[in-house]
Amino acid sequence: MVNAQTHIITTIAGGGNTPEADGIPATSARLFSPSGVAVDAKGLVYFSEVARIRTILTDGTLSTVAGNGYYGFSGDGGSATMASLLTPKQIAFDAGGNLYIPDVNQAVVRKVTFPPPAPSPFFSLAGGTYHSTQNLTDRFPSGRNHPLHLHRQRDHSNEIVARIHVPITINSSGLVEAYASVPGYSDSPDSSKAYTYVPWPPAGAPYFSLAGGSYNTPQSLTLADSTPDETIYYTTNGSTPTTSSTVFSQPITIQSTEVVKAGAIAPNYLLSPVSSKAYTYVTAPLAASPYFSLAGGHYTTPQTLTLSDPTPGAVITTPPTARSPPPPRLATATISVSELVMAIAVAPGYTNSNPSSKAYIIP
Numbered sequence: 001m002v003n004a005q006t007h008i009i010t011t012i013a014g015g016g017n018t019p020e021a022d023g024i025p026a027t028s029a030r031l032f033s034p035s036g037v038a039v040d041a042k043g044l045v046y047f048s049e050v051a052r053i054r055t056i057l058t059d060g061t062l063s064t065v066a067g068n069g070y071y072g073f074s075g076d077g078g079s080a081t082m083a084s085l086l087t088p089k090q091i092a093f094d095a096g097g098n099l100y101i102p103d104v105n106q107a108v109v110r111k112v113t114f115p116p117p118a119p120s121p122f123f124s125l126a127g128g129t130y131h132s133t134q135n136l137t138d139r140f141p142s143g144r145n146h147p148l149h150l151h152r153q154r155d156h157s158n159e160i161v162a163r164i165h166v167p168i169t170i171n172s173s174g175l176v177e178a179y180a181s182v183p184g185y186s187d188s189p190d191s192s193k194a195y196t197y198v199p200w201p202p203a204g205a206p207y208f209s210l211a212g213g214s215y216n217t218p219q220s221l222t223l224a225d226s227t228p229d230e231t232i233y234y235t236t237n238g239s240t241p242t243t244s245s246t247v248f249s250q251p252i253t254i255q256s257t258e259v260v261k262a263g264a265i266a267p268n269y270l271l272s273p274v275s276s277k278a279y280t281y282v283t284a285p286l287a288a289s290p291y292f293s294l295a296g297g298h299y300t301t302p303q304t305l306t307l308s309d310p311t312p313g314a315v316i317t318t319p320p321t322a323r324s325p326p327p328p329r330l331a332t333a334t335i336s337v338s339e340l341v342m343a344i345a346v347a348p349g350y351t352n353s354n355p356s357s358k359a360y361i362i363p
Contacts (some may be wrong), residue, residue, distance in 0.1 A: 013034070023061050037091075040097065046099065051071055052067030053065045065099065066101060067084070067088070068082055071085075073108065086104075087105045089103075098112065098113050099111070099114070117187065118187065132270065134171075135169060175194045176193055176194075206224065206264050208260070208277050209223075216281070216283060219279075221253075221254050223248045229266050234263075237258070241262055260277050261274050287344075290308065290345050297359075299361070302334055304332065305341065308331060319342055335360045338361045
């Protein structure tokens with residue numbers, strides 16, 4: 001073959017030492033007196049040699065189209081590969097794709113009629129520009145799931161790269177071409193679609209209002225993001241968030257050990273990188289209840305009450321429902337009227353104590 005643009009000559013078949021056989025690389029085969037050459041509508045090269053007609057398939061291997069390799073004249077009305085030929089020479093195709101073979105020494109012209117082409121596959125995804133990954137499915141028009149062969153170039157000069165039985169992921173720009181291979185039919189014409197893939201930028205990763213770490217009291221966590229009109233999705237079990245995860249709409253209460261992960265998405269943006277924080281929740285020990293120096297009961301004169309607590313750093317105060325509390329951080333009070341005194345201890349690193357109480361009656 002001589003390239004029309006470069007004028008460089010290359011061998012496309014023959015020149016090897018492998019005995020004649022179908023399925024081997026054309027350039028590895030030893031051919032026997034090749035003569036006529038023709039190219040079909042799909043660009044496949046056919047050539048004649050003694051007693052047979054061969055073609056070079058798209059994967060570069062040889063295949064017999066007509067002739068059984070034995071000299072003679074037989075086979076009209078049957079399969080072309082079972083017929084006997086003698087000295088076929090120049091071959092040609094007509095507009096309908098039929099192949100004509102002049103057999104010089106037999107003084108006949110043989111005709112090979114190929115099966116009709118299968119209908120071209122159709123594409124589930126329109127060609128065009130996409131900003132996120134798409135799935136493309138090729139299907140035979142009748143709805144039957146026949147093998148489909150995928151090409152990357154219009155001229156079919158490359159190898160077949162896939163048989164399509166599952167969706168193709170479109171995540172890069174390119175031209176996708178496919179044809180259907182169906183029993184009882186010749187290969188269909190190509191279908192093709194061009195796809196341009198321009199991915200949206202990812203949204204900004206969410207940020208957390210609460211640092212990861214250990215806590216011994218319930219904490220409030222707020223998630224935020226700088227991307228306009230974002231929606232934040234989060235999980236609290238350490239799994240990666242998706243758009244099926246919980247939508248952040250109000251502060252999250254951290255009151256157990258958990259890993260919070262969050263991602264954001266917005267119009268014209270892809271899902272952001274995932275942000276995460278680990279929280280360890282350890283309940284603080286209970287502070288000791290305050291001790292009353294004055295026993296509850298009846299008194300005829302004002303009394304002095306002193307409150308104390310053994311918990312380190314404890315401040316003695318009263319529950320919200322108590323009456324007549326002693327002043328916070330002042331553990332001494334004068335009891336001059338009848339009243340119920342309640343007190344709790346509050347200390348760093350401790351849960352508020354259970355309340356202590358005493359009732360005093362002074363006439």
